[in-house]
Amino acid sequence: MANTTKAGKKGFTIDFSPRLFSTLKGYNKQRFTKDLMAGIIVGIVAIPLAIAFGIASGVGPTEGLVTAIIAGFIISALGGTKVQIGGPTGAFIVIIYGIIQQFGLAGLAIATVMAGLMQVAMGVFRLGSVIKFMPYPIIVGFTGGIAITIFSTQMNDLFGLGIENVPANFIDKWACYFQNIGNINWWALGVGLVSIAIIAYTPRISKKVPGSLLAIVVMTVVCWLLREFAGVDSIKTIGDLYTLPKGLPSFRMPALAEGETFFSTAQAVLPVAFTIAILGAIESLLSAMVADGVVGDRHNSNTELIGNGVANIITPFFGGIPATGAIARTMANINNGGRTPIAGITHTVVLLLVLLLLGDLVGLIPMPCLAGVLIVVAYNMSGWRTIRSMCRQSRGDIAVLFVTLLLTVIFDLTIAIEVGLIMAVVLFMKRVMESTSISVVQNEMAVHHDGEQQDEVLTIPALTEVYEIEGPFFFGIANKFEELSSMHSKLPIRVIRMRKVTFIDATGIHNLEIFIGSALKEGRKVILSGVNADVYAEIDKAGIVDMVGRENVLDHIHKALARAEEISKEIEN
Numbered sequence: 001m002a003n004t005t006k007a008g009k010k011g012f013t014i015d016f017s018p019r020l021f022s023t024l025k026g027y028n029k030q031r032f033t034k035d036l037m038a039g040i041i042v043g044i045v046a047i048p049l050a051i052a053f054g055i056a057s058g059v060g061p062t063e064g065l066v067t068a069i070i071a072g073f074i075i076s077a078l079g080g081t082k083v084q085i086g087g088p089t090g091a092f093i094v095i096i097y098g099i100i101q102q103f104g105l106a107g108l109a110i111a112t113v114m115a116g117l118m119q120v121a122m123g124v125f126r127l128g129s130v131i132k133f134m135p136y137p138i139i140v141g142f143t144g145g146i147a148i149t150i151f152s153t154q155m156n157d158l159f160g161l162g163i164e165n166v167p168a169n170f171i172d173k174w175a176c177y178f179q180n181i182g183n184i185n186w187w188a189l190g191v192g193l194v195s196i197a198i199i200a201y202t203p204r205i206s207k208k209v210p211g212s213l214l215a216i217v218v219m220t221v222v223c224w225l226l227r228e229f230a231g232v233d234s235i236k237t238i239g240d241l242y243t244l245p246k247g248l249p250s251f252r253m254p255a256l257a258e259g260e261t262f263f264s265t266a267q268a269v270l271p272v273a274f275t276i277a278i279l280g281a282i283e284s285l286l287s288a289m290v291a292d293g294v295v296g297d298r299h300n301s302n303t304e305l306i307g308n309g310v311a312n313i314i315t316p317f318f319g320g321i322p323a324t325g326a327i328a329r330t331m332a333n334i335n336n337g338g339r340t341p342i343a344g345i346t347h348t349v350v351l352l353l354v355l356l357l358l359g360d361l362v363g364l365i366p367m368p369c370l371a372g373v374l375i376v377v378a379y380n381m382s383g384w385r386t387i388r389s390m391c392r393q394s395r396g397d398i399a400v401l402f403v404t405l406l407l408t409v410i411f412d413l414t415i416a417i418e419v420g421l422i423m424a425v426v427l428f429m430k431r432v433m434e435s436t437s438i439s440v441v442q443n444e445m446a447v448h449h450d451g452e453q454q455d456e457v458l459t460i461p462a463l464t465e466v467y468e469i470e471g472p473f474f475f476g477i478a479n480k481f482e483e484l485s486s487m488h489s490k491l492p493i494r495v496i497r498m499r500k501v502t503f504i505d506a507t508g509i510h511n512l513e514i515f516i517g518s519a520l521k522e523g524r525k526v527i528l529s530g531v532n533a534d535v536y537a538e539i540d541k542a543g544i545v546d547m548v549g550r551e552n553v554l555d556h557i558h559k560a561l562a563r564a565e566e567i568s569k570e571i572e573n
Contacts, residue, residue, distance in 0.1 A: 014123075014124050014306075015123070015126055015128075015300065015302035015303060016123070016302070016303050016306050017080070017300055017303050018077065018078045018079065018080070018303060018307065018341075019079065019080055019081060019082045019299075019300070019303070019340075019341060020076070020077050020078070020340070020341040020342075023082055023339075023340040023341060023342075024340075027340070027342075031339065031340065032342065034337040034338070034339065034343075035337070035338055035339065035340055035342040035343040035346060036342075036343075036346055037336065037337060038333050038336040038337045038338030038343040038346075039333075039338065039342070039343040039344065039345065039346020039347045039349070039350065040346060040347075040350055041208075041332065041336045042085055042329055042332050042333045042336065042338065042343065042344075042346075042347040042350075043346065043347040043348070043349070043350025043351050043354075044210060044213055044350065045210045045212070045213065045329060045332050046068055046072075046085070046087060046329055046347060046350075046351060047065075047213060047216075047350075047351065047354055048210075048212040048213055048215075048216050048365075048370070048373050049068075049087075049088075049212065049326075049328075049329070049373070049377070050064040050065050050067065050068035050087060050088060050351065051064050051065065051238070051362065051365065051370065052064070052370045052373045052374050052377070053088040053089065053090060053092075053093060053321075053374075054067070054088060054321065055238070055242070055367075055370060056090075056093045056097070056150065056153055056154070056370075056374055057088070057092065057093050057096035057097055057100075057321055058096060058097045058100040058101070059096070059100070059105070059108075059319075059321055060242045061238050061242055061244065061362060062242070062244060062249075062319070062355070063319050063320060063321055064088050064321070065351055065354065065355045066249045066315070066318055066319050066320045066355070067087060067088045067315055067320035067321050067322075067323050068087035068088060068323075068348065068351050069249075069348045069351045069352050069355065070249070070311070070314060070315045070318055070320055070348075071086050071087060071088075071311035071312065071314075071315045071320060071323030072085065072086045072087045072311075072323070072344060072347060072348040072351070073344075073345055073348040074086070074307060074310055074311035074314060074315075075087075075284075075307050075308055075311050075323065075324075075325065075344070076341040076343075076344030076345050076347075076348070077307075077341060077345065078303075078306065078307035078310055078311075079303065079304050079307035079308065079325075079341070080288070080299050080300030080301065080302065080303030080304035080305075080306075080307065081287075081288040081291060081292075081297075081299040081300075081304055081325070082291075082295070082297055082299075082339060082340055082341060083291050083295055083297075083330060083333050083334050083338055083339060083340075083341075083343065083344070084284070084287060084288055084291065084299075084304070084325045084330055084341075084344065085325070085326055085329035085330045085332075085333050085343075085344050085347060086284075086308070086311060086323050086324065086325050086326065086344070087323050087326050087329065088321055088322070088323055089283060089323075089324055089326050090146065090147075090150055090374070090377050090378065090381055091143070091146050091279055091283055091324075091381075092276065092279070092280075092321065092322045092324075093146070093149075093150055093153070094146055094149045094150070094408070094412070094413060095272060095275060095276060095279070095322075095412070095413055095414075096108060096321055096322065097153070097168065098168060098272070098412055099111055099269065099272055101168045103265065103268060103269055104257060105254070105255075106254035106255055106256045106257065106260075106265065107265055107268070107269050108316070108321065109254040109316035109317070110254055110262065110265050110266055110269055110273075110316075111269035111272050111273040111276060112273075112276065112312050112315070112316040112320075112321065112322045113312070113313050113316050114266060114269065114270065114273035114277075115273045115274070115276035115277040115280065115309075115312050115322060116277075116308075116309040116310065116311070116312030116313035116314075117309065117313060118273065118274065118277035118309070119277050119280060119281055119305050119306070119308050119309030119312060120305070120306050120309035120310065120313070121309075122277070122281060122302075122305045122309070123301075123302040123303065123304070123305035123306035123309060124302075124306065126302050127302075127305070128285065128300075128301025128302040128304065128305050129301055131278070131281045131282060131285055131301070131305070134278075134282050135400065135420070135421070135424040137390065137397045137398075137400040137401040137404070137420075137424070138400060138401075138404050138417065138420040138421065138424060139282065139286075140383055140386055140387060140390060140401055141400065141401040141402065141403070141404025141405040141408065141416070141420060142279075142404050142405070142408045142413055142416050142417060142420070143381055143382075143383055144381075144382050144383055144384070144387055144401075144405045144408075145404065145405040145406070145407070145408025145409045145413070145416060146381060146408060146413070147378040147379070147381035147382035147383070148378070148382070148405075148408075148409050149170065149408065149409055150374055150375075150377065150378040150381070151374075151375055151378040151379075152170060152173055152174065153166070153173075153374075154371040154374050154375050154378075155177050155371075156177070157188070157192070157236070157367040157368055157370065157371035158188070158189065158192040158368055158371040158372065158375065159177075159184045159185065159188065159189050159192075160183075160184065160185025160186075160187070160188025160189060160234065160235070160236070160368060161177065161180045161181075161183050161184065161185070162180075162183055162185070163176060163177075163180055170409050170410055171410065185234055185235070187226070187232055187234055187235050188234070188235050188236070188366075188367075188368040189368070191219050191222070191223060191235060191366050191368040191369055191372075192368035192369065192371050192372045192375075193372070194215075194219065194372075195215040195216075195219050195368065195369040195371075195372030195373065196215075196372040196375060196376060198211060198214055198215040198218060198219075199211035199212055199214075199215050199372065199373065199376045200376065202214050202215075210332075211376075212373045212376070215369060215372060215373065216365055216369055216370075216373070219366055219368075219369040220361075220364050220365050220366060220369070223235050223237065223364070223366040223369075224364055235366050235367075235368065236366070236367045236368075237363060237364055237365060237366050237367060238362060238363050238364070238365045238367065238370070239360075239362075239363025239364060240367075241367065242363075244359040244360070244362060244363050246356070246359050247356065248356070249318040249319055249320075249355075250318070251317050251318060252317065252318070252319065253317070254316070271414050272414055274414075275413055275414040275417060276312075276322050277309075278417065279324075279413065279417075280308060280312065280322060280323070280324035281305055281308070281324075283324045283325060283326075283327070284304055284305070284308050284324045284325035285299075285301055285304060285305075285325075286327065287324075287325035287326065287327040287330050288301070288304055288325060290327055290330075290331070291327075291330050291331075291334060294331070294334050295334060295339065304325070308323075308324055308325070311323055328380070329347075333347070387401065396423075396427040396430075396431075397427075399423065399427075400420055400423045400424050400427065403416075403419060403420060403423060404416045404417070404419070404420035407419055407420070429474075432471065432472055432474070435471050436469070436470060436471025436472055436473070437469075437470045437471065438467065438468070438469050438470075439467075439468050439470075440465055440466070440467050440468075441460065441465070441466050441468065442460055442464070442465045442466070442491070443459070443460055444457055444458065444459055444460060445457070445458050445460055445466055445468075446458075447557060458557065458558070458561060459561075460495075460561065460564075461493070461561060461564045461565040461568045462568050462572070463491050463492050463493050463568045463571060463572075464491060464493040464494075464495060464561075464564045464568060465491045465493070465494055465495070466494075466495045466496075466497055467494060467495070467496045467497065468497040469496065469497065469498055469500070469501050470500040470501075471500060471501070471502070472501065472502050472503050472504070473498070473501045473503070473504040473505075473508035473512070473535075474503070474504070474505040474507060474508050475505055475506075475507030475508065490522070490524070491524075492523070492524050492525065492571055493524065493525045493527070493564050493567050493568060493571075494519055494524060494525070494526050494527070495526075495527045495528075495529055495557075495560050495561065495564055496512075496526065496527070496528050496529065497529045497530055497557055497560070498528060498529065498530055498531050498532075498535060499529070499530030499532075499557070500530075501531070501532070501535055502532070502535075503534065503535065503538075504535050504538050504539065509538060509539060509542045509544070512539070512544060513542060513543075513544055513547070516544060516547050516548060517547065520547065520548075525552070525564075525567050526547075526548045526552065527548070527552045527553075527554065527560050527563055527564055527567075528544075528545075528548060528552065528553045528554070528560075529554055529555075529556065529557050529559070529560035530554075530555060530556060530557060530560075531553060531555070536553070551563070
């Protein structure tokens, strides 16, 4: 049984406790039966998705199935969630396709391994709880952008345009579609539209039967009948475009192009590897959080990241692509009774049997039908209702959302997340600055006690002015403090009330040091009031406490004003 692993001389611990081992305690036949049925159903649900995601990513159906099998098994066996189902997801389609176009399959394999190592490192250094706090507008933005991009990649197969090399760029892609609009294959379009209709209306008839699977079965049979008995052979199938190998996937090293080295390729794909790692971590942990709410459990974020990372390290050596926790398949697992990782492991066995025994049948699946499956996936990913509701929120959040969405569509996800995060950080600082106030008072000041005791009005001693800082004292507000101090009369005694200063950064310390140093040079006295322990430690290390004198750093405004009264009398005398 895998428990929390200890390492290091100072008691550093690795938070790695796979849920598989803890859930096996007290495991019984009844529980196994439910997990088995859930795993079989989820495996059936995952078949069309794994195939579709593999093809849309630019690899192939086999690679999609291999990823769902190997990564799905590892995520279930080593993850920190009881019910998580792992595998390829729509969120990676855009990234994978772009990597293959630029760096080839070897670049994709190296980027995936690097992303896996990053995810393991995130888990080892306990960053699981931090990753979950990605700003929501960014998540909605890049998810919506990915949905639009997935939709746009399916037009060639949906309309049967027969374009061999579709441009990767969004704008060029649509320009290419319109240039070839006269080549529409109406049979292919009919298959695609009927597939979408079947997927959309199946839940109204039965929630037990996966609409995507039903669409694939029905349209595969229809297309086979059209080809065999009506001579309609213009509808492309998976077998027409891809070779489906039989047998277990074999271990293979990434084949680098001539003149390339592992390190040069790794350096080139580092940014996209980071994007894969972050996106996979976010998607997996969000899926785990949703699952927790349904089954009343609490996942281990760090273990989940380590399990996800190990899956992404191993899978590329068997031809697989990046994988993460898949919320749709996880919810299907929960809804069908799965409650332990055994259900997730069972789903990988079902997929393995499909790969080994049904390869010929997979080759008969029509490409327009898979396009229909992915269009429905894109619609469900788009979150248009969420976007519509968020348009009622602050202009800053709306800007972050739509900038992230547009950059995802027009450029790529790496740029979108970077710019979105920068915008979110700037907006956050702006809001913090707006919440921080600095005031200068003389003669009298109102003291609020937050309901603990009655508010009071204090008399400020003669020759004294009080600077009150409410909120974080960081670089965004430090200059404001300096400007405000230069605008007021320069009485010989200054009390700086810092009761509500929750933290202070290097710029704040620097400005405070200059302010106090200037006052002391001019013969003025400075008293600090209400400094909390953390802020006190920072200014003490910076030497500010010694500058003003420890007797002039007091924990309450009453004491500070009493000290100011003493100094005032000394000056007057």
